[in-house]
Amino acid sequence: MSLTGLIQGVNSFHSNYFNDHRELFERLSGGQSPDVLFITCSDSRIDPCLITQAQPGELFVMRNVGNIIPSYGAASSAESAGIEYAVQALGIKDIIVCGHSHCGAMKGLLQIGTLAEQMPAVYDWLKRHGEATRRVVQDNYAGIEPEKLLKIAIEQNILTQIENLETYPAIRSKLHAGKLNLHAWMYEIETGTVFAFNAEKHRFMLMEKRSFPVPDPLITHIAS
Structure with a gap:
């Protein structure tokens, strides 16, 4: 537009x-008094309020390239401040990390060497905060066709961010007290479908009537 x-x-x-x-x-x-912190990608094709049909004031939204949350201590001021404010000031009860199909950031992560010259800031962001995802995919999913490998990288990245969220003291405290739930979602652009990670099944499953809160600690292996 x-x-x-x-x-x-x-x-x-x-x-x-x-x-x-x-x-x-x-x-x-x-x-404002939202109950949900919705963390997602900056990609123009995903609209948190549209896919959830949330009204103004119902979602506290954080967006960046690749829906990445650096671990506590390595976080930039923006991510750490947003999380702290959501949990401590707003009393958020649920945090959703929502990735999406055809994610350009994850495509870049799988070909990280090609970014350094053309997009040095993107390269630095993904290199510093996406390396855990890249190594898991590289070391455990060799020989898989590119399209399926991208899907695995997208899903693995979502789970890595859940693990990173668990390093935040305020979140650890709320999880321990049973006052907070973490959710891993994946939005499929071409079908409008949302999948939620089911730790018992080790895979993302179609979400119809309920989400699957991620247990603590998270087991991040995805069935291939």
């Missing part, structure tokens, strides 16, 4: 949706 189209959309939003939900927005002006 062009900038002109976006401006038209803003005007349409204010004239239609906003006016129809004015009471909601007036209420939201007094503060």
Whole structure:
């Protein structure tokens, strides 16, 4: 969509949706109280509120390239601050890490050497925070065709971020007290389907009526 189209959309939003939900927005002006932190990729093809049908104020959303959460102590100020605020200030009850099919970041991770010259910032981000995923895929899934290998990398990356979340003291405390659940989701763009990781089955399964909270500690082996 062009900038002109976006401006038209803003005007349409204010004239239609906003006016129809004015009471909601007036209420939201007094503060937010979402129950869910939704961590996902910056990719334009995934819209957390669209795929969950969440209303304004219901999701606290964090996005970056590859839906990556650096482990505690290695985190940039943005990721660590967002997580800390969600858990401590908002009292988030569920954290969802949602990757997606055809993820460009994971394609880049599988061919990391080609990024250094053309996109040095992307290379640095993936090299520093995606190496665990890359090594698991490289060392344990040799000989698998590229399309399936990409799917495994996407899924493994989601689980790596769950493990990284578990290194945060505030999250460890909430998990120990049973006040927080972590969920690993994968959104398939071409079908509009969401899969959730089932630790008992060691695989992502179609999510219909419920998610599968990830146990602590997470077992990250994916059945190939």
